[in-house]
Each structure stands twice: as C-alpha cells, then as structure tokens.
Amino acid sequence: MGIVGGNYTDVNEAVTPLEPAKPYSQYAPDMHVSVGCIPCTRAHLSAVSAALKAGDAETAREEISALMEYDLTPEKLAATPEKDREVLAKYAEGISAIQEKLAEPVPELTAIAAALKEAIRFARADGIEHPEVQLRLERSEEHVNGLERIRFAPEKLLRLEPEMRDEIKQVLPEIREARHKLVNGIVTPDDLEIAAARFAEISRKVNGDPDSETLKLAQKEAAELNSRFRQDVLKAWGGKSYESTRQ
Known part of the structure; x- marks a missing residue:
C-alpha cells in the first residue's frame, strides 16, 4: 500500500493503458478532414x-x-x-x-462516377454511414438532379446542337434509372458498386475520348x-x- 495525498492506494493495482485514438477513417488513416x-x-x-x-x-x-x-x-x-x-x-x-x-461535355457524370467509386472504398472499410460516404452520396445526388432538372431541362435541350441534343435525349432514360438507384437504393457497399459502375458506363458513353x-x-x-x-x-x-x- 502507498499513500498519495493522504489517501491510500494500491501500488500493485493494474493501470489500464489508454487505447490509441481511432483514426477518422480506416480506409484513409492519414486523412485530415479540414x-x-x-x-x-x-x-x-x-x-x-x-x-x-x-x-x-x-x-x-x-x-x-x-x-x-x-x-x-x-x-x-x-x-x-x-x-x-x-x-x-x-x-x-x-x-x-x-x-x-x-x-x-458533361463533367457532372464524371464527377458522380468518381465520387461513387471513392465512396465504395470508404464504405468497405468504414461503413456506409461514414461521413465521407454520405458526403459523396449527397454531392452525387445534387449533380444528377441538376443534370436532369436544370442542365437538361426541355428548354435547354432545344438550344443544343442537334447531334448533342439527340445523344443526350437517348441517354436521359439511363440517367433517370441510375438516379433512382442512387437516391433510393443505396444500403450496402455492393449497392454503391452497382451505382458507380452504371454512372461510369453512362459517362464513358457521353463524354468519349x-x-x-x-x-x-x-x-x-x-x-x-x-x-x-x-x-x-x-x-x-x-x-x-x-x-x-x-x-
């Protein structure tokens, strides 16, 4: 027994070591958010x-x-x-x-594919609810909704060159389908993988080389x-x- 500040303490009492701080992300442990x-x-x-x-x-x-x-x-x-x-x-x-x-021509499609592919890597290591996953899902939804309702609104499609207008009109149903999966169907990392692959395919089709x-x-x-x-x-x-x- 020992005396510290007038109180008896057991010098043989085990001291529990402090656990190392958990990194913000298991996928990117060196990452600093700000x-x-x-x-x-x-x-x-x-x-x-x-x-x-x-x-x-x-x-x-x-x-x-x-x-x-x-x-x-x-x-x-x-x-x-x-x-x-x-x-x-x-x-x-x-x-x-x-x-x-x-x-x-349509960088928003590239941005969505990029964000979702990176979100997969975070989700597999950190879970689908991790802030970096949710941030990329939120931005991707903004991009795709902006495409459908603003950039590719009917009155704006009419202003495009005929060839580009026809190409966009052909791919709009695919964008809508992919958007529906993105907005309503992401529950697991596998769901993210499907959505990412779909947007990547659409982006390659529209944006070319x-x-x-x-x-x-x-x-x-x-x-x-x-x-x-x-x-x-x-x-x-x-x-x-x-x-x-x-x-």
Whole structure:
C-alpha cells in the first residue's frame, strides 16, 4: 500500500493503458478532414498518370475530379500548414491544366462516377454511414438532379446542337434509372458498386475520348507532375516520412 495525498492506494493495482485514438477513417488513416492531403494527392496523381499511360482518359478525369472536389478545395488549401500548402497549391495548378485538356461535355457524370467509386472504398472499410460516404452520396445526388432538372431541362435541350441534343435525349432514360438507384437504393457497399459502375458506363458513353495528340500531351504532363510531386514532397519534409512529420 502507498499513500498519495493522504489517501491510500494500491501500488500493485493494474493501470489500464489508454487505447490509441481511432483514426477518422480506416480506409484513409492519414486523412485530415479540414486540410489538403498529401497522401491523397499522391495517390490520385499517380492514378492519373497510370490511366493516361493506358490511354484511359475517363479514369484520369475521374481521379482528377475526386481530387479537386474533395481534397484540393480552396477551403482546405487555405487551412493547410504552410509547407504542405505550398506543395499542394503548386500542383493543383498543374492538375487543373490537365483537367482542362481532358475537358468533357458533361463533367457532372464524371464527377458522380468518381465520387461513387471513392465512396465504395470508404464504405468497405468504414461503413456506409461514414461521413465521407454520405458526403459523396449527397454531392452525387445534387449533380444528377441538376443534370436532369436544370442542365437538361426541355428548354435547354432545344438550344443544343442537334447531334448533342439527340445523344443526350437517348441517354436521359439511363440517367433517370441510375438516379433512382442512387437516391433510393443505396444500403450496402455492393449497392454503391452497382451505382458507380452504371454512372461510369453512362459517362464513358457521353463524354468519349480526347483526340490522340491531346491524350499524349496530357500523358506527358501527368507523368512529369507525378515524378516532380514526390521530389517536392521529400524536399518539403526534409527527407522525412509523412508519419514522422505528424508526430
């Protein structure tokens, strides 16, 4: 027995160790909700480069869309610590330039496919109710409802070039069907997978591919950005790992 502050305590009493803090996301344990994410940017940029090397412009568009809409937003960049912010802001410009080269006629479809594919990864690790899943579902619903009721409203369809108008009118029933599944049928990660695949198919059908010269140029720029990004991150962190800079 020992005496602490006049009270008897048992020095042999076991002390329960504190459990480590649970990460915000099991899928992305390095993720910080309110700031730009270096590991997220590295993963997306690497995927953009890989997709373009394979000639897959639509997957590259999806990766860029997810990165710019959820990770490299102006709000998150503004809240990011200076060293990381300088690197991320620099590469946000280069990534945006590639996005412009690959610009598609209906970017909302790409954004939906991108968000739902990323939501699947969060849902499988963190559950369908995780905030990152719900955020992407909410934004996807906004995109698809905006397409149907605003951008592709009858009076606006009439203003399109005949070829584009006919193409959109043909795909509208598919968009409605996919929207119904998205809004009313997402209960499990498998449901997300079905919805994501459907919107990805529609997006590929509508958005197509850029010309070969544009694709080659985007491929070259993405490869260079991907290589330089790693070098700049190491320089910013003084050769240390991401984990060690957060301790």
